[in-house]
Amino acid sequence: MTVANQLSNRTGVVIAVLAAATLAYGAQPDSVRLGDEALQKHALQKLVADLRAEQKLVGLAATVMADGEVVAAAADGERKLGSGVPVEVGDRWHLGSITKSITATMIARLVERGDLDWQSTVGQTLGEEGVHVDWRGVTLSQLLTHTAGAPANFSLAVRIQRPAEGRPTVDARRQAVLGVLVKPPLTPPGEAFRYSNVGFTIAGAMAEAATGESWEDLVRREVFEPLGLEHAGFGPPKSRAPEFLQPRGHVTRLGFKVAVADTADNTPIMGPAGTACMTLEELCRYGNEHLRGQRGEGKLFTAASYQRLHTPVLDNYGCGWVVTQRDGKVVSCWHNGSNTMWYAYLTFDLESNLVVAVAANDGDIPAAEKAAVRIAAAASDIVDVKKAGAGQAD
Incomplete structure (x- = not known):
């Protein structure tokens, strides 16, 4: 099995878990072993509680x-932290770079409608004025598979901007993208995998240029609304004192966990790379749409488009998904994300027909990642426990 390790500063993703099927992860520690009677009764709740305590996370779901x-x-x-207000299963969570697959999903809808093509180029869509000649032929497909040669992140001058949603963000996003495109790609397009928030932001700007609509409105119309994701949105969920109706993100400073403001996030300019949020039930429904779509049963677009999104190009990466294949067939897809204040993880497995979503309101990425992979590993056993207990009182 291969392990990819592509953690960049504030990338919103940590490609640092097994690129092989995470549902086949190793044995659980004794504290959460699936043979325990208590775990058989409340399998997932015990597992989540044990792992949250073990990994010292503020909240885990x-x-x-x-x-x-x-x-x-x-x-x-x-x-x-310290509020005494518990996280709940219906809470909303920041998804970080899971947003990348959402951007690719929205673009697939535009491609099927004819607004864009997978081979649409930067020069065709954004224009060639001021754009380096080596960027002009870069395709939408290359941007969505991290093979365009784009840098990992924007400059600090861009990352500190907080334009309002709508035209201010659309204009700021275009200017940020054009500021990158004046220089040549870091690697020849199509020849190397370079994980990049900038690349997905360029793709988002291309969608905006092709339609005249903002990336946010396009995602709402093409993904959230058709799938009935009523609580989905952008940025961290609002969570004001004293009620704290939603989770807050947390960071570790000087060895102590500290809550951040409920507005703390990456710049909305890089929204196409990592600012979506939703409940975990909604995230599972979104993942299940991709699972069904791979089988030709999706509702958003044709099986061919789903299969294109789930086909790896380099380093097991498709369009916003890390893909596991066996004998040339897709077995599972996953992605995770963090804006350094939250963590989220989503995987779907075609063999077991399972979708697993995990989130933490904690920027301790290694700890949250360990918890997420263990939960995904135990998912099939948890389902067996639930089925075995069907019709019995707790």
Whole structure:
């Protein structure tokens, strides 16, 4: 099995778990072994609680979907450290770079409508004025598979900007993108994998240029609304004192966990790379749409488009998904994300028909990642426990 390790500063993603099927991860520690009677009774809740405590996370939540139905959901910890307000299974969570697959999904809708083509180029869509000649032929497909040669992140001058949603963000996004395109790509397009928030932002700007609509409005119309993701949005969920109706993100400073403001996030300019949020039940429904779409049963577009999104190009990466294949066939897809204040993880497995979503309101990425992979590993056993206990009282 291969392990990719592509952590960049504030990238919103950590490609640092097994690129092989995470549902086949190794044995659980004794504290959460699936043979325990208590775990058989409340399998996911115990697992989430144990892992949150073990990894010292502020809050941790998970949802498991099988055959399109939620079979287990659990949450443990606090919405804000020291508040005494518990996280709940219906809370909203910042998704970080899981947003990349959402951007690719929206663009697939535009491609099928004829607004864009997978081979649409930067020069054709954004114009050639001021754009380096080596960028002009870079395709939408290359941008969505991290093979365009784009830098990982924008300059600090861009990252500190906070334009308002709508035309201010559209204009600022275009200017930020054009500021990158004046210089040549860092590697020849199509020849190397370079994980890049900038690349997905360029793709988002191309969608805006092709339609005259903002990336945010396009995602709402093409992804959130058709899938009924009513609580989905952009940026961290709003969570004001004293009620703390939603979780707050947290960072570690001088060895102590500290809550951040409920507005703290990456710049909205790089929204196409990592600013979506939603509940974990909604995230599972989104993942299940991709699972079904791979089989030709999706509702957003044709099987060919889903399969294109799930086909790896370099380093097991498709369009916003890390892909596991066996004998040339897709077995599972996953992605994770963090804006350094939150963590989220989504995987779907075609063999077990499972979708697993995990999130933490904690920027301790290594700890949250360990918890997420263990939960994904245990998901099939949790489903078996739930099925075995069907019709019995707790």
